[in-house]
Amino acid sequence: MEAKSxxxxxxxxxxxxxxxxxxxxxxxxxxxxxxxxxxRDGWPQERAWASASGANWPLDGAQVFERLEDxxxxxxxxxxxxxxxxxxxxxxxxxxxAAAELKAASEAGQGVGxxxxxxxxxxxxGDIALCHGIVTIPIDDRFRSLNLAQAVAINAYEWRMxxxxxxxxxxxxxxxxxxxxxxxxxxxxxxxxxLDEAGFFHPPEKRPSMVRNLRVSLxxxxxxxxxxxxxxxxxxxxxxxxxxVLEKLARQxxxxxxx
Amino acid sequence: MEAKSxxxxxxxxxxxxxxxxxxxxxxxxxxxxxxxxxxRDGWPQERAWASASGANWPLDGAQVFERLEDxxxxxxxxxxxxxxxxxxxxxxxxxxxAAAELKAASEAGQGVGxxxxxxxxxxxxGDIALCHGIVTIPIDDRFRSLNLAQAVAINAYEWRMxxxxxxxxxxxxxxxxxxxxxxxxxxxxxxxxxLDEAGFFHPPEKRPSMVRNLRVSLxxxxxxxxxxxxxxxxxxxxxxxxxxVLEKLARQxxxxxxx
Numbered sequence: 001m002e003a004k005s006x007x008x009x010x011x012x013x014x015x016x017x018x019x020x021x022x023x024x025x026x027x028x029x030x031x032x033x034x035x036x037x038x039x040r041d042g043w044p045q046e047r048a049w050a051s052a053s054g055a056n057w058p059l060d061g062a063q064v065f066e067r068l069e070d071x072x073x074x075x076x077x078x079x080x081x082x083x084x085x086x087x088x089x090x091x092x093x094x095x096x097x098a099a100a101e102l103k104a105a106s107e108a109g110q111g112v113g114x115x116x117x118x119x120x121x122x123x124x125x126g127d128i129a130l131c132h133g134i135v136t137i138p139i140d141d142r143f144r145s146l147n148l149a150q151a152v153a154i155n156a157y158e159w160r161m162x163x164x165x166x167x168x169x170x171x172x173x174x175x176x177x178x179x180x181x182x183x184x185x186x187x188x189x190x191x192x193x194x195l196d197e198a199g200f201f202h203p204p205e206k207r208p209s210m211v212r213n214l215r216v217s218l219x220x221x222x223x224x225x226x227x228x229x230x231x232x233x234x235x236x237x238x239x240x241x242x243x244x245v246l247e248k249l250a251r252q253x254x255x256x257x258x259x
Numbered sequence: 260m261e262a263k264s265x266x267x268x269x270x271x272x273x274x275x276x277x278x279x280x281x282x283x284x285x286x287x288x289x290x291x292x293x294x295x296x297x298x299r300d301g302w303p304q305e306r307a308w309a310s311a312s313g314a315n316w317p318l319d320g321a322q323v324f325e326r327l328e329d330x331x332x333x334x335x336x337x338x339x340x341x342x343x344x345x346x347x348x349x350x351x352x353x354x355x356x357a358a359a360e361l362k363a364a365s366e367a368g369q370g371v372g373x374x375x376x377x378x379x380x381x382x383x384x385g386d387i388a389l390c391h392g393i394v395t396i397p398i399d400d401r402f403r404s405l406n407l408a409q410a411v412a413i414n415a416y417e418w419r420m421x422x423x424x425x426x427x428x429x430x431x432x433x434x435x436x437x438x439x440x441x442x443x444x445x446x447x448x449x450x451x452x453x454l455d456e457a458g459f460f461h462p463p464e465k466r467p468s469m470v471r472n473l474r475v476s477l478x479x480x481x482x483x484x485x486x487x488x489x490x491x492x493x494x495x496x497x498x499x500x501x502x503x504v505l506e507k508l509a510r511q512x513x514x515x516x517x518x
Contacts, residue, residue: 021406024402024404024406025405025406025409027399027401027402028398028399028402028403028404028405028409029397029398029399030399030401053404053406054402054404055402055404089483089486094420096420137416138288138416138419138420138423139287139288139419140286140287140288140289140419142286142289143283143286143287143313143314144287145283145287145312145313145314146284146287147280147283147284147312147408149406149409150284150287150408150409150412153409153412153413154412154413154416157396157397157413157416160397160398160399161353161355161397164397191493194497195493195496195497198496198497198499199496200492200493200496210489213486213489214489214493217480217482217483217486217489217490218480220479220480220481221476221477221479221480222479223476224476227472227476230469230472230473230476231476233459234450234454234459234473235497237454237457237458237459238453238454238457238494238497238498239497240457253513254513
């Protein structure tokens with residue numbers, strides 16, 4: 001099956017000129033599917049088309065999302081591109097390694113994507129927690145400020161080099177197709193909701209980082225659809241199990257006249 | 260001998276902003292020696308520094324030449340980068356192949372360079388004739404207009420990838436050591452014990468295969484010791500609720516007079 005080019009997801013992009021420059025390099029390397037999460041100045045922005053030098057189709061077809069979770073919902077392999085390594089338990093790979101894995105997944109019919117952060121803020125750890133790996137471009141420590149369109153260009157170039165390279169052996173996952181991100185986020189939110197009820201997240205200010213760590217560690221398992229269903233059942237069973245214990249205890253209290 | 264980075268030669272560049280953008284990507288990938296042949300608007304140009312985002316040293320040290328012949332005079336291996344193939348008897352290679360040959364020559368102590376044409380005109384055949392090969396970036400025929408700084412970025416990136424061609428060392432996966440199997444089995448058995456209590460495994464004869472599937476899917480996550488501790492806490496919280504929900508429910512029952 002022919003590899004469908006990766007979706008380019010820009011999280012909170014700031015300058016419309018940069019979005020246009022991204023569209024231009026996407027067109028240069030045969031990418032076309034652009035998604036924008038909370039563009040700072042709204043969308044559409046005329047200056048984006050002005051700076052795309054005629055590469056209008058990624059802009060014309062760009063989808064805008066409020067939540068990153070929704071922007072990646074239909075994808076099954078997403079890499080986050082960052083300039084600096086992160087404190088996270090995700091694999092860190094080069095654009096070349098990422099291109100090879102994205103190609104293999106795409107040839108297997110899976111929707112794949114590349115996530116880029118905004119010009120100033122970059123990506124937050126919570127955004128990265130939704131991804132399956134971190135792509136780090138080997139830039140010089142003495143000057144790490146890489147232009148957004150340049151970061152897209154390097155990854156798009158590697159994608160194209162990989163597509164025109166000799167056919168690779170399929171990515172060595174002999175497991176079934178991984179679930180899409182919508183299913184995974186559904187699982188995460190069910191788990192986090194139950195843990196809220198159980199008073200797991202304390203102190204409250206630690207909840208975001210605790211949620212990130214849970215998502216990152218579980219995301220690495222690359223659950224299949226069937227496994228997502230199984231684990232949703234597991235969470236339900238454990239919570240219900242808790243309910244049983246509750247009732248038992250309530251009964252005991254009642255019998256002891258404490259009710 | 261350590262490889263000295265290739266000289267970047269811009270032939271008749273037009274926009275100072277693009278010269279600044281070139282300086283920026285040069286700095287990103289550890290290149291510093293910039294040479295300008297007949298810049299259209301003269302030199303220096305303040306707008307170049309403005310668009311370099313602080314990568315001033317390639318601009319501060321930029322040399323200006325009237326003739327391309329003089330700009331490449333001290334170099335021994337120069338590749339011309341063009342978007343389109345040319346009618347010439349020069350070898351046409353990819354940026355990756357060029358980076359490898361530039362590195363080898365540089366390590367042998369030879370001055371090496373990459374030549375880029377101006378935004379509009381690109382390179383004339385006469386300019387290319389001064390070079391030892393043509394580097395063609397594999398861009399899409401449907402949109403061949405590649406930004407000058409992007410062309411420099413792709414080549415500079417390949418140079419750097421070649422110089423640091425030890426991906427596994429340079430980009431070691433930053434995942435901490437996985438927990439030993441004793442810890443994992445402890446986690447599995449806690450989970451399975453709670454699921455037994457919750458009546459999850461039914462029919463009973465299916466328990467062994469259900470347990471296998473749970474262990475296989477969770478095992479793929481390769482939990483660290485810390486993550487094992489976290490997930491043991493998750494299971495405890497889900498199954499016991501840490502007593503909080505418990506009392507709440509008991510209270511409710513009492514208020515509803517169900518006690």
